[in-house]
Amino acid sequence: MIRKFRLINGEGVSWDLNARTSFFHSIGGFGYKDGTQYEQIGTDFIPLEELFSQGVMTGRIFFGGRNAYVNYRAFSRFVRAVPLTLVYEMEEAFRVPVRMTEIAKSELITGGAGLDCEVAFTATGLFYKNVSGYSGTIAIGGKIYPYEYTYAYADVTQNTLMIDSDSHGDSPCKVTVYGPCTNPVWKHYVNNVLYETGRYEGNIPDGHKLVIDTTQIPYSITERGVSDEVVADRYQMCDFTTERFFHLQYGSNRISVVHEGLNILNVMVEGRISYETV
Structure with a gap:
């Protein structure tokens, strides 16, 4: 089953991240890390507080086509209209509030196929x-x-x-x-x-x-x-x-x-x- 992604910005506008002109791929960071601290009492370890580390979802967005730079610049303006919501769809649709914390501008791929840019989204809440x-x-x-x-x-x-x-x-x-x-x-x-x-x-x-x-x-x-x-x-x-x-x-x-x-x-x-x- 194909995973579908899209972003919704603070103005309510949606950006398709499965389009040929902006394809989100090489995705990671959709799990979680338990950062709970423990105190040892005898031979037992007692949790002090349940903590989950803040999620960071990474990947690359391929801005394809002849207008790759134009699409890149439009996307960079789109994500500044915060807050952002990343929508992830398979059998059901899940959402997570995020902020784009990294987008690396690359050079055109040989042959002019497009730009392949590293991106990172930091979660500001849980999936829901x-x-x-x-x-x-x-x-x-x-x-x-x-x-x-x-x-x-x-x-x-x-x-x-x-x-x-x-x-x-x-x-x-x-x-x-x-x-x-x-x-x-x-x-x-x-x-x-x-x-x-x-x-x-x-x-x-x-x-x-x-x-x-x-x-x-x-x-x-x-x-x-x-x-x-x-x-x-x-x-x-x-x-x-x-x-x-x-x-x-x-x-x-x-x-x-x-x-x-x-x-x-x-x-x-x-x-x-x-x-x-x-």
Whole structure:
């Protein structure tokens, strides 16, 4: 199976790295190195902190054709529109946030076939795949299914969705609760066990939404308008006796949102299932 690569820059523009005019090859660095430090106690070694080294993906990009220098210069401008996302596709599509830290300009290959340039991309996060779910549905591996069971949970309402994760790492997500709603409470169950909760103390009007986001640093809880613009930071209006933020965990993740109003809530969860390597 052919591996496909492309870059997306900070302006949302995509660059095909499998094209004849810019072919990414001789690729390395897609694994990981465990840099965990250990302390010896007797004959045992106790891990002090789990650390993974920052990934660096290397290779060469062949800028082919008669316009090799033109393509090289266009690419060098393209990658300066940060942040960059490297998309890697086989059976599934995975993404990793990167920064281009090296591109070596070479001379034209004998005969003028093109430029073959060494490149390096430094990862600024883990690989991930996007999944999403909506209230009344299940999302498994990015696919959406009707939410139907032959049995009932005691705390399941119509404001519930499920996402399965096959990663043992913490996976960030964004929870969107659409108004109108009053004093919404969100609960996260992992494999049917209550894992963490959050509560917002206030009203979200019709047409607005409450967004709880751990996919960006710093984490945020904001009220957003019709065009997704930030209306206000609502973090201080949350119940600080709750966890507020959460990450998807390995197994079945059930997210349930309730509020003090009479209407059924519309809820969406967008997750990034994270992996050290793919």
